[in-house]
Amino acid sequence: MKSGNTIHVEVHFTPTSAGEESLTGKNVIVIDVLRSASSILVALTNGAREIIPVGDMESAYKVFSKLTREVTLRCGERNGKMIEGFDLGNSPLSYTEEKVKGKSIVMLTTNGTAAIVKARYANNLVVASFLNLTSVVNLIKSWQSDVTIVCSGQDNRFSLEDTICAGKIVAELTKDNDAFSLDDGARAAVTLDKSFGGNILKMMKHSDHGKALVEIGFEEDLKFCSNIDSFNGVPVLANGVVRLNNEQQTPVLKRAS
Amino acid sequence: MKSGNTIHVEVHFTPTSAGEESLTGKNVIVIDVLRSASSILVALTNGAREIIPVGDMESAYKVFSKLTREVTLRCGERNGKMIEGFDLGNSPLSYTEEKVKGKSIVMLTTNGTAAIVKARYANNLVVASFLNLTSVVNLIKSWQSDVTIVCSGQDNRFSLEDTICAGKIVAELTKDNDAFSLDDGARAAVTLDKSFGGNILKMMKHSDHGKALVEIGFEEDLKFCSNIDSFNGVPVLANGVVRLNNEQQTPVLKRAS
Numbered sequence: 001m002k003s004g005n006t007i008h009v010e011v012h013f014t015p016t017s018a019g020e021e022s023l024t025g026k027n028v029i030v031i032d033v034l035r036s037a038s039s040i041l042v043a044l045t046n047g048a049r050e051i052i053p054v055g056d057m058e059s060a061y062k063v064f065s066k067l068t069r070e071v072t073l074r075c076g077e078r079n080g081k082m083i084e085g086f087d088l089g090n091s092p093l094s095y096t097e098e099k100v101k102g103k104s105i106v107m108l109t110t111n112g113t114a115a116i117v118k119a120r121y122a123n124n125l126v127v128a129s130f131l132n133l134t135s136v137v138n139l140i141k142s143w144q145s146d147v148t149i150v151c152s153g154q155d156n157r158f159s160l161e162d163t164i165c166a167g168k169i170v171a172e173l174t175k176d177n178d179a180f181s182l183d184d185g186a187r188a189a190v191t192l193d194k195s196f197g198g199n200i201l202k203m204m205k206h207s208d209h210g211k212a213l214v215e216i217g218f219e220e221d222l223k224f225c226s227n228i229d230s231f232n233g234v235p236v237l238a239n240g241v242v243r244l245n246n247e248q249q250t251p252v253l254k255r256a257s
Numbered sequence: 258m259k260s261g262n263t264i265h266v267e268v269h270f271t272p273t274s275a276g277e278e279s280l281t282g283k284n285v286i287v288i289d290v291l292r293s294a295s296s297i298l299v300a301l302t303n304g305a306r307e308i309i310p311v312g313d314m315e316s317a318y319k320v321f322s323k324l325t326r327e328v329t330l331r332c333g334e335r336n337g338k339m340i341e342g343f344d345l346g347n348s349p350l351s352y353t354e355e356k357v358k359g360k361s362i363v364m365l366t367t368n369g370t371a372a373i374v375k376a377r378y379a380n381n382l383v384v385a386s387f388l389n390l391t392s393v394v395n396l397i398k399s400w401q402s403d404v405t406i407v408c409s410g411q412d413n414r415f416s417l418e419d420t421i422c423a424g425k426i427v428a429e430l431t432k433d434n435d436a437f438s439l440d441d442g443a444r445a446a447v448t449l450d451k452s453f454g455g456n457i458l459k460m461m462k463h464s465d466h467g468k469a470l471v472e473i474g475f476e477e478d479l480k481f482c483s484n485i486d487s488f489n490g491v492p493v494l495a496n497g498v499v500r501l502n503n504e505q506q507t508p509v510l511k512r513a514s
Binding site: 014187 | 268269270271276410413414416417420442445449453464465466
């Protein structure tokens with residue numbers, strides 16, 4: 001921890017509550033439990049070369065035009081479903097080694113990748129979910145510096161599952177340590193975790209986003225995304241692409257000639 | 258309650274999470290505990306003719322130009338302090354009968370009036386704070402219809418005091434009644450009220466916005482704004498102006514000839 005200084009932790013419940021300029025130069029954790037952050041982690045763990053997050057369809061097509069089709073996957077969702085003409089949707093279960101190994105993945109999702117793009121000028125930008133909770137907390141601890149947690153939410157709205165994930169990170173970070181100051185959002189997230197975070201799958205089955213996903217056939221995704229610490233990689237953004245934190249030195253994206 | 262139907266209650270923690278179009282035609286409760294909603298209630302109770310909420314400085318000056326100066330008060334704040342050249346700031350204690358009686362009050366505040374303006378196409382728009390909690394709940398109950406609660410927050414960010422006020426409204430509304438369905442925000446607000454809502458003044462003294470107001474000398478405002486049900490009027494918006502709900506039939510704003 002910063003010697004003698006208080007470390008400030010703030011939690012935004014939606015990306016809209018954090019201005020792009022307020023994230024610039026900060027240590028930012030972007031959470032999108034259902035499902036971008038989970039899918040990104042699975043894809044990278046399964047050998048994807050990199051994730052190129054994009055914030056809107058316009059940007060997606062600009063990036064597509066610069067990449068060799070055979071080493072690229074076009075991935076993402078609108079209203080939870082795979083975008084027409086894309087290769088994969090946003091189900092982490094679809095990001096198998098067979099599909100993703102060695103590929104550059106251009107990813108466009110309603111909440112998660114839009115939040116990552118918004119925070120692209122952060123000093124550190126880490127992508128978090130329940131799947132890599134402890135690894136994310138350990139990385140944050142190593143910074144010994146202020147942290148801004150941005151929940152991706154759902155369509156700019158508060159989502160319980162992202163908030164509970166934020167609450168668990170803050171609780172773990174500040175456990176037995178009074179060197180931290182928390183903003184209203186961080187205090188609320190910790191409190192909500194105490195009430196709702198005991199059974200993550202149950203909480204997600206009753207959350208707005210969870211219910212919507214079950215309705216369109218993705219109940220298995222909820223189960224998969226509720227497994228705390230089932231992975232230990234940490235996706236980080238550098239030079240516009242997301243890779244696991246121990247692989248940042250690998251070459252950047254291969255462009256079409 | 259609507260016979261046989263479930264009544265849906267949703268809570269937005271900031272105005273940014275609610276699109277203007279998503280509020281159109283809805284029954285909207287705008288909460289701004291510190292301090293617009295409290296000031297509006299005090300001003301109207303003390304005999305102000307009407308409040309004309311504006312969302313930005315540009316709109317404020319447009320409205321000023323249409324009103325006779327001697328019957329108008331220019332009120333509002335930026336960074337918590339009275340705007341230069343205005344007549345009053347945003348402290349409810351400053352809205353005395355002597356100052357406001359018979360006056361049309363043009364009000365510009367960072368969070369509250371901006372939220373009201375955003376929700377101006379609501380079917381019903383009610384302004385709520387701790388001061389008129391029970392009266393607001395009783396009015397909502399009389400509608401027997403879906404409700405959207407919008408917390409004004411602070412600079413587009415989550416604020417604990419508005420959320421606790423929302424939680425108390427939802428808790429009161431749904432008490433001993435299972436005809437309601439709650440979104441993630443409403444469920445979280447109720448839970449946060451249980452944790453933080455026992456001592457409102459203490460909660461506000463530790464909230465981000467509360468601390469900022471104490472720092473610039475407004476601790477008395479916190480005390481005043483924490484008094485649950487010290488008033489029983491309900492400010493409602495109709496035809497662009499806010500009046501107490503039992504006075505909607507009085508004439509609208511007097512324009513300069």
